[in-house]
Amino acid sequence: MLSYRHAFHAGNHADMIKHFILFLTLDYFNQKDKPYWYIDTHSGAGLYDLSGSEAQKVGEYKQGIRLLQEAELLPPELSAFIARLNTILPQEQRYCGSPWLAQALTRDSDKLRLFELHPADFQHLKNNMEEARLGRRGQIMQADGFRGLISLLPPPPRRAVVLIDPPYEEKKDYQRVVQTLKDALKRFEQGCYMVWYPCLSREESRKLPEQLQKLMPDSYLHAELHVHTPRPDGFGMHGSGMFIINPPYLLPELLKNNLPALTDILAQDNGARFVLNSCIK
Template identity: 55%
Template sequence: MFSYRHAFHAGNHADVLKHAIVVQLLDYLTRKDKPFWYVDTQAGAGLYSLEHAYAQKNAEFETGIGPLWESEEELPAMLEAYLEQVDELNPDGELNRYPGSPWLAWQMLREADRLRLFELHPTEIQVLRDNFRGAGRRVMLYDADGFEGLKAILPPPPRRALVLIDPAYEDKNDYARTVRAVQDGLQRFATGMYAVWYPQVQRREAIQLPEQLKRLPVKSWVHAALTVKSPVPGGLGLHGSGMFVINPPWTLKADLEAALPKLVELLGQDDGASYTLESLDN
């Protein structure tokens, strides 16, 4: 149950897609004076060293954040904004540290905004505590199941929030739990912004997840997926990932229309590289 450690995958292509979108969602929310909450149901450690043996084992960041970091061309605004947040952790110009979603939120949130972070892994929650030591009452950490924890904190007092749901999906039940968590969240807090990350793997549940989310009774959503390579024979391994955003900013689709082709160009590993971009706006 507790085998997954994101440090092995920090900064990979899936992180690039997820975090580029998270930065856009946070930026949109900070444009209004009203405070909001950032809620992460599976926060992980929050901050990662790319020099650590975990990250170095497969060096997945070299085919993820690496090509963007090293690019000398002007990138689409969405990707530039994401790189600016990574720059904050690497002021000397060397890519040594990588921010997880909670750390991106911490960098971008204002004094009146709040972080609510859930993490059930016994080692990860301790690292998360260490990384946020001294952060004060703006950040609340919960050694708890984020799927269940959402029920206790929604709706948030300011009635504005971004909820990120991104389990490891090692347990196939996480797919169904993700859909239920979004359904329950919408019943408690229909106007919230919900961002669901999912892996592209050769598993029926992974293929069905975005289709199930499309059927939820909501007014608007954006679905973006980045495939970096063809699935390997035998069905093992991650060949891409997707993000499904409910109640997205009206600007998000246009941002992705510019960013996704560039991500295919920079991160694509073979002829199977492609992207998907769909939306609903009632």
């Protein structure tokens, strides 16, 4: 099933928490001279036109990136995030996917391995990454990212940031996330694995963080951003979360200082809130 297209949702509240945490994580990895790999299991198109018909149809970016760009008195890290976005986006009416953000933040010595199964999005990803001039440091593959990830582990430099963010259109996506991480940790236990997931009323969404925590109970971070109260009928996504295995040790404090402001800016009603817990030993 390949019906999900991120172009309808680019720049929304889910992208804000996902990309802000990715920004902080890659910044941490860049502080050491040793190179690393960035692996994206579900890359999407890489770059999105906010003036296009898909983005304009639902206008979710207006309650995401636009609110942050217009906000005043941001905490230093959120301010740095927005400033960096403004420098790496080729045009004002574009917004980046995770691969575009990662290629801009990583260094010449770092490698990118990008998976995308959807034929149309894969072609867009190829074209956009050609614009980014990745050259030899990037590989783009039209393949199942779950399987592709395992085939790459362990990476030669023994350092990697992995982003796993499937569309969760099917219940089996939740099961595949957990199983893929189990398999990945067997091959490369020290990797930094970042899982994005939607906050929904469905049981699979609510139970996923607990399942992930069991995989690495002594080295994880769990953050959620809820932008509005769940609907009475249980329909729709009221927020999203990031679960990180082997997170940067500074990340809990950085999020503690920034998630309150992010929540206030993106809140759609009085039910907006954030969740933050971690264990790093």
